[in-house]
Amino acid sequence: MTPAKPAKNATPHPPEDYDVRISDLLPYYSFFHKxxxxxxxxxxxxxxxxMDTGCGTGTLVNKAIEEFPDTKFLLLDPSEGMLNQAREKLSSCPAKRLEFLKASPTQKFSQKLEEKPDVITAIQCHHSLNRKARTKATKVCYDLLKEGGVYITFENIRPLTEEGIGIGKRYWGYFQLTHGRSEEEIEAHLKRFDTEYFPITVEEHLELLRKTGFRTVELFWYSYMQAGFYCIK
Structure with a gap:
């Protein structure tokens, strides 16, 4: 039997560079966590x-574990490299408060959990999915949650008009320029829109979350070309 290949890093940055580069790429990224x-x-x-899916190098959990001393955290990411970085970052935390799940994209996650989560976070981890896979990933999170549990997600979003898309790209590009990225890097990144990641509008996000079954669906953050939503099962 051929062994399964380890899941690849779904981000454009290697795990060891991710924490350094992400704040120069995404406006207000630290505030998504805060x-x-x-x-x-x-x-x-x-x-x-x-449960934090798309946990990356464990930055959110590293912040949350100090703020929520009675909470157990489950970490999931498609990339074994990211999970290894998270293990290293969280190595000083009590082992009983952490569980590293098998590397998997959210939409393919099938591991059985001992207890349903009260909270699931998905911060900037589903925008590379096509519509079918995004719908599946959202349903997986819904099914995993406890009744009354809360799902919090931040994603890149598509402005409502073609003109808005052009303006949004220039605005986002200017942010990156002021944070030390070269024009070549910025151009390469913005070309990923609709080719390597596939954003949907705020309205489409709200519709997807409602159709998934959440009883309460709200927008609670919007900046540049990113938005945050919370939902209650």
Whole structure:
């Protein structure tokens, strides 16, 4: 039997470079994490189990584990390299508070969990999927959640008009230019729109989340060409 190939890193950056480069690429990236934590802090009680899919190098969990001392965190990513970086980053945390799941894209995740999560986060990890795979990934998160559980996701989004797409790209490109990226790097990145990642509009996100079955679906962040949503099962 031929062994399964390890899942590849789905981002354009190698795992060891990811943390350094992502903040120069995505405006307000650190605030995606900060506001996610603030939002979960506003809940009547802390989550018992929190799953972070597309966890990358474990940056969100590294922040959250100090803020939520009674929460167990499950980490999932398509890339074994990213998971290894996360293991290293979180090596000083109590082992009983962490579970590293087998590397898998969200839409193909099938591992059985001992307990359904109260919270699932998916920060900038599903925008490279086509519509069918995105729908599947969203349904996987819905099915995994406890009843009353909360799904929080941030994604690249498509402006509503062709003119808006052009303006959004220039705006985002200018941000990258002011953060040290070369014009060649910026051009290469913006060319990935609709070729390597496939954003949908805010309206389409809201429709997808409602059709998946969430009883409450809300937009709670929008900046440049990224948006954040929260949903309650």
């Amino acid at each position: 506001e996610t934590l603030n939002f979960v802090k506003s809940f009547p009680s802390s989550p018992k189990v929190w």
